[in-house]
Amino acid sequence: MFSFITNWWHDRIVKQSQITDDQWTGAFARLPLLKRLTKSERQQLRRLAILFMHKKAIHGAQGLVVTDEMVLVIALQACLLILYLDIHWFDGWVEVIVYPGGYATTHNVTDEAGVVHQVSNAMLGEAWQRGPVVLSWEATANAGVMDGENLVLHEFAHKLDMLTGSANGFPPIHKEMDVDQWTDTFTTAFADFQAKAAAGIDIGINTYGASDPAEFIAVLSEVFFERPQLIQNHYPQVYDLLRQFYRQDPIA
Numbered sequence: 001m002f003s004f005i006t007n008w009w010h011d012r013i014v015k016q017s018q019i020t021d022d023q024w025t026g027a028f029a030r031l032p033l034l035k036r037l038t039k040s041e042r043q044q045l046r047r048l049a050i051l052f053m054h055k056k057a058i059h060g061a062q063g064l065v066v067t068d069e070m071v072l073v074i075a076l077q078a079c080l081l082i083l084y085l086d087i088h089w090f091d092g093w094v095e096v097i098v099y100p101g102g103y104a105t106t107h108n109v110t111d112e113a114g115v116v117h118q119v120s121n122a123m124l125g126e127a128w129q130r131g132p133v134v135l136s137w138e139a140t141a142n143a144g145v146m147d148g149e150n151l152v153l154h155e156f157a158h159k160l161d162m163l164t165g166s167a168n169g170f171p172p173i174h175k176e177m178d179v180d181q182w183t184d185t186f187t188t189a190f191a192d193f194q195a196k197a198a199a200g201i202d203i204g205i206n207t208y209g210a211s212d213p214a215e216f217i218a219v220l221s222e223v224f225f226e227r228p229q230l231i232q233n234h235y236p237q238v239y240d241l242l243r244q245f246y247r248q249d250p251i252a
């Protein structure tokens, strides 16, 4: 019953969308990432993007005016992750904040002597547990070009990971998947990737993924959708698990 009402409500939201066909065509055209999708997948992605735009509040920061076109670019890429999952995978938070470019965050760090220092970090994006996703528009506008790096996929992949608590590289996997297999496969691949990164061996996957297991799966999610063959070549078992988790096979 609940899902019947939800579907009816979602259909209504989709029907009432003010986005024109030209706007959709324009947004799809600027994202080579979406070229591989079939017609029915594009329809489904469009539906999810409308629901996403309805449920999320997308704000500009530092005076940035967020246009429909920008919202579409964000929504279509975020929803590619959940194309075969569902919009409720993005439940539990509302806000997306878009900065014009990179931005700085400051936080306090206490050193061994007990002295508090203010540390400033240059950021392109963030995903907060039960809080907003923050994106640099400059980096978002250049995403989706199939170079294996995609800020939008990265930050929203963190959101999926966070559905089981803090980001730790362990999103809620499906019933038919094996928890131990997931843990073993990712732990082994992460150790290998960290060792390669430490040795300066470049396999085409951003070494930022060697920071911790949460960054590993976020970086791999970017690569999975943009340069899937890289994961298939280096970590075929990881590719297989990501394929099962996202229920998509970008290589095929």
Ligand SMILES: [Zn+2]
Pocket: 154, 158, 214, 215, 218
């Ligand atoms: Zn990250």
